[in-house]
Amino acid sequence: MTFGEGHDDDEDSEVTVAAVETEAGQAAQHLTFFDQVNAAFDQAAKHTDHDPTLLEQVKWVNSVYRMSFPLRRDDGTIEVIHAWRAEHSHHRLPTKGGIRYALNVNEDEVMALAALMTYKCALVDVPFGGAKGGVCIDRRNYSKGELERLTRRYTAELQRKSFIGPGKDVPAPDYGTSEQEMAWIADTYAQIEHGEVNVAACVTGKPVEHGGIQGRTEATGLGVFFGIREACSFEDDMAKLGLEPGVAGKRVVIQGLGNVGYHAARYLQDAGAKLVGLAEYEGAIASPDGLDLDDVMEHRRRTGSILDFPGASNVEPSLRALELDCDILVPAALENQITSENVGRISCRILAEAANGPTTSAASAAAAKRGILVIPDVYLNAGGVTVSYFEWLKNLSHVRFGRMQKRFEESVRRDLLNAMSSATGASFSQAELRILARGADEIDLVNSGLEETMATAYHHIRRYRKKLGPDVDLRAAAMVLAIDKVAASYSTAGIFP
Numbered sequence: 001m002t003f004g005e006g007h008d009d010d011e012d013s014e015v016t017v018a019a020v021e022t023e024a025g026q027a028a029q030h031l032t033f034f035d036q037v038n039a040a041f042d043q044a045a046k047h048t049d050h051d052p053t054l055l056e057q058v059k060w061v062n063s064v065y066r067m068s069f070p071l072r073r074d075d076g077t078i079e080v081i082h083a084w085r086a087e088h089s090h091h092r093l094p095t096k097g098g099i100r101y102a103l104n105v106n107e108d109e110v111m112a113l114a115a116l117m118t119y120k121c122a123l124v125d126v127p128f129g130g131a132k133g134g135v136c137i138d139r140r141n142y143s144k145g146e147l148e149r150l151t152r153r154y155t156a157e158l159q160r161k162s163f164i165g166p167g168k169d170v171p172a173p174d175y176g177t178s179e180q181e182m183a184w185i186a187d188t189y190a191q192i193e194h195g196e197v198n199v200a201a202c203v204t205g206k207p208v209e210h211g212g213i214q215g216r217t218e219a220t221g222l223g224v225f226f227g228i229r230e231a232c233s234f235e236d237d238m239a240k241l242g243l244e245p246g247v248a249g250k251r252v253v254i255q256g257l258g259n260v261g262y263h264a265a266r267y268l269q270d271a272g273a274k275l276v277g278l279a280e281y282e283g284a285i286a287s288p289d290g291l292d293l294d295d296v297m298e299h300r301r302r303t304g305s306i307l308d309f310p311g312a313s314n315v316e317p318s319l320r321a322l323e324l325d326c327d328i329l330v331p332a333a334l335e336n337q338i339t340s341e342n343v344g345r346i347s348c349r350i351l352a353e354a355a356n357g358p359t360t361s362a363a364s365a366a367a368a369k370r371g372i373l374v375i376p377d378v379y380l381n382a383g384g385v386t387v388s389y390f391e392w393l394k395n396l397s398h399v400r401f402g403r404m405q406k407r408f409e410e411s412v413r414r415d416l417l418n419a420m421s422s423a424t425g426a427s428f429s430q431a432e433l434r435i436l437a438r439g440a441d442e443i444d445l446v447n448s449g450l451e452e453t454m455a456t457a458y459h460h461i462r463r464y465r466k467k468l469g470p471d472v473d474l475r476a477a478a479m480v481l482a483i484d485k486v487a488a489s490y491s492t493a494g495i496f497p
Ligand code: NAD
Pocket: 098, 173, 174, 175, 176, 177, 220, 255, 256, 257, 258, 259, 260, 261, 279, 280, 281, 282, 318, 319, 332, 333, 334, 335, 354, 355, 356, 357, 381, 382, 384, 385
């Protein structure tokens, strides 16, 4: 079945169908990450009436490139590096997805994350197929020079097999990578494709001075905030959880203070939420009175650890932070953090999945059964790819958002305000005129586009959930919606019935 826009906003009970486990029992625990994504897909697909062959086409990864290449270390020794890039779906081009540098990167993981990217892009109406890349290293063991050589070689490998390009496949930052790596990728690609006018659009998440866009660095965390804020805005949903509507005053625990976790924490704190627990790989800290994020980060910079923060208690091992009593738990580090083993001990009302795949399907089902509202990763961390889409558009148009219209808008508004003053006798000070007449800068447009995207998508998923009935949770509703959207593009192309 395919539901369009315009369904009622309503509530239903917090029961899950991410529940691979209800049918497969403990076996679900042994599923690989990609198996789990596909199990959720199969479960969701039961709520559609798409042709089975079409569903199979949507589900499988279209192409995977596995590569091994030598890296010369600073001490002169040679190390063989293993890396991947998976393109899950070519129903829209380019494909899009981050590159992660981590020791647990493997083929299954990049395939799973690439598939999630397809569904994520569909949910937020970003016209890309899903992809993901990974390099199997712990970046802390490499110098900056080694990381640069490795990143440039990885880019050359991708280019050799047509796994990168503005209209082919466009990487972005992910766990363990940052705008620095994206700048190296863009520069390497530009050297190979000398003279190609759209080279900057071959990768997103670049530094602004290297063709990036204002707001991309914080986009995923800000999107996480917008998603949580939207979920908390429904009075009836919050009442079922025993919570007041709104973010202000909510007690929040965050795991991972990297790009996503730090920015999500910052926006939540700015909106009046109380950070009662923060976790990093070296340990975690808690304080029922709340922790000031920037003070904690400064303490970590100074001492090398978040532990022993004045006024807070240490929580060790770090994973125990997930069990702290709170209203909103935000895992923002890695996948498989909440499993069947620890889900019974988590003590939150809302589980906001900022990381990709932080909760196993069995644990997600168990959490939902306990009445916890799980806001799924496939929606919640879509802010990054949304702003990457804006960056890609900026690179293709070769003009900064706001450049053409900002001054024009300002002069039209000033004329209007002056006309109002003449007609009514009201006068505005220069300071008031500056505020009232201000035209939008790039950052204003990016953040407003992101806010609109996250809010619209949440409402759409929530309406789908309502229509699908009481046995369907937000994760499953999001998956059904994503399947419908991807399937629609194959159907309208006339490939499948
Ligand atoms: P990051 O490397 O910037 O930050 C990850 C943080 O988690 C680091 O500070 C790291 O020290 C910490 N960490 C690692 N292991 C931990 C542990 N066991 N306990 C607590 N903290 C731990 O990565 P990121 O870009 O913030 O990505 C985090 C997650 O969000 C990943 O799952 C990623 O796939 C997902 N994501 C990222 C983006 C993006 O735009 N960066 C977009 C969508 C999804």
